[in-house]
Amino acid sequence: MEIEFTLNGVRKRVQVEPNELLLNVLREKLYMTGTKYGCGIGECGACTVLLDGEPVLSCLVLAADVDGREVTTIEGLARGEELDEVQKAFVEEGAVQCGFCTPGFIITAKSLLMENPNPSEEEVREYIKGNLCRCTGYMNIVKAILRAAGVIPQTP
Amino acid sequence: MALEVLERRPEGRVGREALTIVGRKTLRKDAVAKVTGRELYASDITLPNMLYARVLKSPYPHARVKSIDVSKAVEMGAVVITSQDVPQVLFNPRLVSIPEATYKDWRVLTDRPLFVGEPIAAVAAETEELAQRALEAIKVEYERLPAVFDAIESMKPEAPKLHETIILKDREVKVERNVACRLEIAEGDVEKGFKEADVVIEREFRTNRRYHNQLETKAVVVNLEPGGGVTIWCTTQTIHNTRLLIHEIFGIPMNKINVKKISLGGSFGSSIHTNIIVPIAVALALKAGRPVKLVYTREEDMHDHVSFQMIFRLKLGAKRDGRLVAGQLQAIVDIGAHQIQAYPILGVIAGWWVSLYKLPHVKYEGIAVYTNKVPSCAFRGYGNPQTTWAVETLIDELAEKLGIDPLEFRLMNYVGEGDIFWGQGPTVKTVIRSCGVEELLRRGAELIGWHRRPKPGQQKGRFRRGIGMGRGFHTSSAGSPVPGSVIDYSGAMIKINEDGTIDYITALMDHGGGSLEAIAKIIAEELGVPLENVNIITADTQTTVYDVCTHASRGVYAGGATALKVARQVKQKLLEMAAKILDTYPHALRIRPDPKRGQGVIYVEGIEGKEITIGEVAMTARHKNWGTIAAVDSHRTEAGPPHFTAYFVEVEVDTETGIVKPIRVVAGADIGTVINPDLARGQIHGGFAMGMGMALLEDTPYDPDTGDLVNRGFLVDYKTASAPDMPRLKDFTVFFAETYEPTGPFGAKGLGEGAFNPAAAAIANAIYNAIGVRFYELPITPEKILQALRGGGENV
Numbered sequence: 012m013e014i015e016f017t018l019n020g021v022r023k024r025v026q027v028e029p030n031e032l033l034l035n036v037l038r039e040k041l042y043m044t045g046t047k048y049g050c051g052i053g054e055c056g057a058c059t060v061l062l063d064g065e066p067v068l069s070c071l072v073l074a075a076d077v078d079g080r081e082v083t084t085i086e087g088l089a090r091g092e093e094l095d096e097v098q099k100a101f102v103e104e105g106a107v108q109c110g111f112c113t114p115g116f117i118i119t120a121k122s123l124l125m126e127n128p129n130p131s132e133e134e135v136r137e138y139i140k141g142n143l144c145r146c147t148g149y150m151n152i153v154k155a156i157l158r159a160a161g162v163i164p165q166t167p
Numbered sequence: 168m169a170l171e172v173l174e175r176r177p178e179g180r181v182g183r184e185a186l187t188i189v190g191r192k193t194l195r196k197d198a199v200a201k202v203t204g205r206e207l208y209a210s211d212i213t214l215p216n217m218l219y220a221r222v223l224k225s226p227y228p229h230a231r232v233k234s235i236d237v238s239k240a241v242e243m244g245a246v247v248i249t250s251q252d253v254p255q256v257l258f259n260p261r262l263v264s265i266p267e268a269t270y271k272d273w274r275v276l277t278d279r280p281l282f283v284g285e286p287i288a289a290v291a292a293e294t295e296e297l298a299q300r301a302l303e304a305i306k307v308e309y310e311r312l313p314a315v316f317d318a319i320e321s322m323k324p325e326a327p328k329l330h331e332t333i334i335l336k337d338r339e340v341k342v343e344r345n346v347a348c349r350l351e352i353a354e355g356d357v358e359k360g361f362k363e364a365d366v367v368i369e370r371e372f373r374t375n376r377r378y379h380n381q382l383e384t385k386a387v388v389v390n391l392e393p394g395g396g397v398t399i400w401c402t403t404q405t406i407h408n409t410r411l412l413i414h415e416i417f418g419i420p421m422n423k424i425n426v427k428k429i430s431l432g433g434s435f436g437s438s439i440h441t442n443i444i445v446p447i448a449v450a451l452a453l454k455a456g457r458p459v460k461l462v463y464t465r466e467e468d469m470h471d472h473v474s475f476q477m478i479f480r481l482k483l484g485a486k487r488d489g490r491l492v493a494g495q496l497q498a499i500v501d502i503g504a505h506q507i508q509a510y511p512i513l514g515v516i517a518g519w520w521v522s523l524y525k526l527p528h529v530k531y532e533g534i535a536v537y538t539n540k541v542p543s544c545a546f547r548g549y550g551n552p553q554t555t556w557a558v559e560t561l562i563d564e565l566a567e568k569l570g571i572d573p574l575e576f577r578l579m580n581y582v583g584e585g586d587i588f589w590g591q592g593p594t595v596k597t598v599i600r601s602c603g604v605e606e607l608l609r610r611g612a613e614l615i616g617w618h619r620r621p622k623p624g625q626q627k628g629r630f631r632r633g634i635g636m637g638r639g640f641h642t643s644s645a646g647s648p649v650p651g652s653v654i655d656y657s658g659a660m661i662k663i664n665e666d667g668t669i670d671y672i673t674a675l676m677d678h679g680g681g682s683l684e685a686i687a688k689i690i691a692e693e694l695g696v697p698l699e700n701v702n703i704i705t706a707d708t709q710t711t712v713y714d715v716c717t718h719a720s721r722g723v724y725a726g727g728a729t730a731l732k733v734a735r736q737v738k739q740k741l742l743e744m745a746a747k748i749l750d751t752y753p754h755a756l757r758i759r760p761d762p763k764r765g766q767g768v769i770y771v772e773g774i775e776g777k778e779i780t781i782g783e784v785a786m787t788a789r790h791k792n793w794g795t796i797a798a799v800d801s802h803r804t805e806a807g808p809p810h811f812t813a814y815f816v817e818v819e820v821d822t823e824t825g826i827v828k829p830i831r832v833v834a835g836a837d838i839g840t841v842i843n844p845d846l847a848r849g850q851i852h853g854g855f856a857m858g859m860g861m862a863l864l865e866d867t868p869y870d871p872d873t874g875d876l877v878n879r880g881f882l883v884d885y886k887t888a889s890a891p892d893m894p895r896l897k898d899f900t901v902f903f904a905e906t907y908e909p910t911g912p913f914g915a916k917g918l919g920e921g922a923f924n925p926a927a928a929a930i931a932n933a934i935y936n937a938i939g940v941r942f943y944e945l946p947i948t949p950e951k952i953l954q955a956l957r958g959g960g961e962n963v
Contacts, residue, residue: 028296044211045204047432049382050465054882057382085204098202102194105845108853109679110201111382111432117202136890145380145433146679148852149890150899151845166845167192 014078018043019087027074034058034069037084045085045114049143056142059115060084066122085114088121097121100159101152104166108146116142120156129160187760188692189913192845195684196703197430197677208430209400210386210462217388218246218291220451220461221298222444223305224470225280225287228314228539228874229327232278232287236306245292245301246455250276253450254416257334261440261507261544262408263716268652270348270506271334275416275446281329281504282539283875284470286443291451291459314539316869318478318501321345321536329504329537347506347535350513352593354521360493360528364484366568369495372557375866375945376476376501379546380887383432384468385442388460389452396423397452401445402431404438404676405716410708412441413449427707434678435857436545437472439718440507444471466880473867474546475512476501479557483526489571491580493528496520498554500535503542509535511653512550514592519554522588522640522809524562524580540869541876545718547854548641548920552861552927555639559928560941563635567623573932574612577638578605590642590807591719594651597806601916603837603904607813608638614833614900615815624939631820632830633937637928638813643908643917644721646804655721655803657729658712661690661737662797665789667766667782669696672704674714675726680919681846682722686730688842689912693734694741695758696767696781712801720810720917723842727912729802736798744793745769745784749777808908810916811837814855814929820937822956825949827863827934829855831898839908839916848901850922855899856888858926863946864888 015024018041027036037043037060049057051070058069061083088095094102097120107113116139123130123138130138135156136149144152157163200206237247253275260273276286288305292298313327320326322344330342361367387401397419403409406426414421431438444461452459463471480497498516502509513533521529548555566576582588584602589595612618620634645653660672671690677683687701694701714726742753749756751771758781761768770778785796817831834851841847864886868877878884893899907914927945935941940955941962955962 038211039213042213043204044207047208047382048210048384048462050882052465052881052883055382055465085202089203094199094202101202102198105195105849107195107198107201107679108681108846108849109382109431109433110197110206111208111679113201114204132895136893140889140891143380143382143887143889144853145382145435145857145887146853147849148854148856148888149893150852150896151849153890153893154896 012075014075016077016079017081019083029075031074032070033072033074033077036074037069043084043086047111047114056119057112057115059118059142061118061122064125066119085117088117097124097156097159100155104151104155104158106147106151106155112142112144116144116152120159123156124160129162132157186692186913188688188698189842190840190844193688193698195681195846196687206430208383208432209388209402210383212388212400214388214390214458217458217460218293218455219295219298220289220291220448220459221295221302222286222447223288223302225283225285227280227309227311228283229312230280230309231312233308233310235288237288239304240290240301243297243301243304245290245298246451247288247290247305248276248450248454249288250274250278252454256416258412258416259506260412260443262411263439263654263718264511265652265654266336268510270510272330273505275450282541284541285504286447289447289451291455314874316538316540316871318499318536318538321538329539345537347502347537348510348513349535350517350533352517352531353529355528357493357495357528357530361484364492365487366565367482367484368561368565368568369480369482370561370943372479372481373944374477374553375861377474377546377861377865378469378867378885379435379437379472380885381433381435381437384463384465385444385471386462387445387448388458389448390458391452391456392423394423395419397449398425398427399445400427400429402434402438402442404434404678404718406674406708407713408716409441409445413446416446417449425707425709428674428676428705431676431678435547436549436718439545439716442471465882469876469880469885470541472544473503473541475543475550477553481557481561483561483565485565485569487569489569489576489579491524491526494526495530498533500533501538502535503538503540505542507542507544511592514594516550516554518589518592519551520558522582523555523558525582525586539874547857548924551639551641551920551924555637555924556928556931556945559637559925560931563932563935564941574608574617574636578608588809590647591645591651591653595645595647595653595807597647597808599809600910601808601839601906601908602811603906604638604811606904607811607835607837610902611813611815611833611835615817615831617815620936623936626937629821629823631822631937632817633933633935634815634817635929635932635934635936636813636815637925637932639921639925640809640811641720641917641920641924642807643810644725644804644807645719646725646807648805654715655725656801657714657726658801659730659733660711660797660799661730661733662795663737663741663781663785665785667780667785668700668702669694670702670704671730672706672711673726674706674708674711675722676717677722678717680722680850681843682717682726684846685723685842686727689727690730690734692913693731694738694767695760697760697762697765700765712799720919720921723915724911724917725804727915728804731912732802733798733800736800737796740796740798741781741784742769744788744796745779748779748784748787751777804910806910808910808916810918810921812921812925814926816929816933818930818933818937820934820952825952827947827952829859829930830894832894833900835902835904836918836921837904837906838918839906839911840914841903842913842915847918850918851901852899854922855926856893857923859888859892859930861945862927862930866946
């Protein structure tokens with residue numbers, strides 16, 4: 012079947028199988044490899060993308076379901092070389108190590124800040140609990156999100 | 168923190184004023200690619216005309232393949248390989264040790280699987296879905312054989328035998344009672360030592376079997392080159408050892424095998440060896456004559472690698488005045504179905520143990536045992552976190568029995584400056600030249616409020632808080648003054664481009680901790696150029712000299728020392744050319760970074776006008792045909808110094824649910840000169856999260872009926888720490904000791920593993936302080952806590 016949707020602001024038309032997952036279509040058919048496979052069962056959050064502005068796990072969404080809708084992946088956040096505030100904070104607060112979970116975290120953080128522009132530390136921790144990171148112990152990630160929200164200042 | 172450290176450095180060593188880049192917070196070079204989704208990992212590679220592969224794995228823990236019918240799969244258009252299609256050689260996928268310490272018992276594909284998940288056959292097809300369907304069309308007739316899941320059971324005469332013979336170097340070794348290998352060490356007279364002791368305690372400890380859960384599952388892409396060569400992108404901690412192994416198995420000349428460096432989505436030891444999917448994908452690509460991609464699912468990945476599980480019988484004896492006099496350790500190591508590094512781990516367990524505390528009389532016995540489980544490999548700390556947990560638990564107990572403050576007891580007995588350190592077991596020894604243990608313990612105790620901690624078991628009420636500590640270390644590389652059984656050297660090439668920018672080319676992998684960022688800073692510091700000018704090149708085995716592996720917390724220390732050595736050679740050439748141009752002498756020249764010009768500037772101190780940028784020298788060298796200013800070299804460090812760490816943790820135990828929450832952490836690290844302060848702190852945060860998993864959450868038990876993991880490989884039933892489990896930002900303090908390692912680049916040591924090693928021990932000791940119960944089996948689950956509390960507070 013053919014679906015048509017907006018991916019990072021660009022109209023895309025693509026042939027998919029009815030049982031094909033959004034994650035695989037993004038990665039294998041559209042070469043948007045920033046969205047990562049980590050578990051395939053909705054446990055790790057590495058494949059998080061925005062669907063009509065809401066965070067979804069693209070490993071649990073059928074590609075057919077995004078027909079006519081709008082998808083934002085990690086590749087859609089920066090404007091050219093200019094990073095989004097959350098991306099910038101992740102770079103500057105040392106929130107990136109191996110980087111494999113990073114796209115999922117940044118998309119989740121974007122969603123949080125759209126819902127709640129001034130989150131508390133508890134709210135940040137709670138919101139990102141579905142995203143797993145094995146490198147950072149989350150500390151600098153929490154710091155980066157609070158910093159992107161302007162809740163705390165940049166670490167010198 | 169780091170700047171403060173450098174400011175107060177003793178005279179005669181590199182002071183802050185002399186360092187312009189090392190020790191300062193800088194932005195990591197790969198961060199922009201990683202936050203924009205542009206960073207490529209092995210599973211992101213797609214090649215034209217590529218096939219997708221899937222692996223058929225044994226559903227039984229022990230079986231013989233009686234027949235295998237692949238005709239349906241072939242009819243479907245798939246390329247299929249079985250054990251008959253791969254070279255019939257036994258190998259060991261980890262090539263970090265010398266051949267005399269490398270036991271071989273692996274095959275690419277087997278017809279006698281020894282664990283659920285062992286590869287039997289593999290297929291490649293046009294799509295992953297077709298590959299999966301073809302896989303399901305393969306008919307295998309198995310003869311089930313009895314299996315064993317416990318190391319003690321496995322050594323009994325009636326236990327099923329896993330391996331008849333294995334290979335050590337070029338000779339066959341008969342396997343008796345499933346013992347893969349053993350190692351015994353004795354120093355002094357342990358019987359005499361225990362007789363002299365006033366207090367002796369002996370305990371048995373059982374560790375968990377932890378899964379790495381690196382975010383990226385194992386992946387490989389193989390391209391075929393004209394003339395029978397292969398190009399490989401894969402999850403690996405060592406591109407050169409991957410090339411060596413593919414050469415060893417397939418006989419392809421090494422100059423026709425190119426392994427590409429590519430970002431690794433975490434590893435923690437799970438790719439210290441060449442993952443089995445790599446030779447499988449090579450075999451498929453060779454048969455298909457087309458590129459092949461193979462990416463494991465999470466469930467497959469959990470059936471691919473796991474930590475070593477240990478049973479320790481540990482006995483320590485001390486005099487009434489607090490001096491330790493004797494120690495005895497038996498370590499029974501459950502290695503799973505195959506050897507990756509069973510023999511080396513027996514050596515390092517002994518090393519970690521004797522390097523924690525001074526023991527005049529020691530006796531050690533290590534036994535590695537086969538079981539029908541996923542093969543064990545290195546997992547951050549390589550046996551050190553397990554050993555440290557046992558030792559630090561018993562040290563706490565001994566101190567209590569002696570009536571000595573556990574902190575003082577540790578200070579009386581620790582192995583420190585001037586002592587011998589067994590960096591990687593008995594064959595890798597060095598003298599400790601820098602040690603911040605006392606500073607870590609004193610300052611950490613002050614910051615946590617050690618002397619105000621409650622008395623164990625005195626609390627009432629639902630929520631009980633306790634403070635515990637654990638100290639430890641890890642080696643920085645496996646370097647030492649003489650060659651040991653572990654290979655340890657690095658390689659680097661540095662060249663100055665015609666515009667004054669620098670290319671740093673190395674096979675050394677960065678797993679994400681920032682080793683290469685730190686090394687770029689070391690190079691920038693030495694050459695006097697702005698950090699932005701140092702480019703870390705994405706290299707491969709064809710364009711780099713050998714580098715053993717990124718493991719053993721050796722990246723910054725050994726890789727950095729190698730880069731520094733090469734940078735000095737480059738600097739010498741550069742200054743010779745600059746001296747010719749400026750009409751002076753190389754040794755009269757200095758270099759400083761000039762951020763305004765974006766260049767390193769070479770100058771004569773005190774004489775105006777006698778200066779030239781590095782770019783101008785390089786460009787002049789081109790026009791005058793002097794050649795490229797470059798150097799390439801290998802380097803082995805003459806030491807493998809310990810970096811020390813200490814954790815002080817406050818936990819809250821909910822006595823109704825049994826849930827333990829770490830609520831406050833003070834972590835101190837002696838890593839010599841701190842090169843990347845924010846990334847170093849990040850290593851410690853991550854080390855603690857993993858330590859929490861080890862202490863409280865993680866295990867992969869087996870179901871003896873199915874012979875499979877109880878969780879079947881599903882991540883939903885393998886819990887690791889998530890964000891809300893961590894202490895709040897203000898409650899996690901990290902500090903660095905003021906030390907300088909004379910053998911390290913700019914005084915630096917490693918950190919990656921020391922950041923983790925004592926964390927679980929500190930949490931366990933904090934639980935004891937809160938509820939008055941000690942646990943000798945990990946993880947300390949809520950069930951165990953509730954059971955212990957119901958049992959009236961008996962140790963379990």
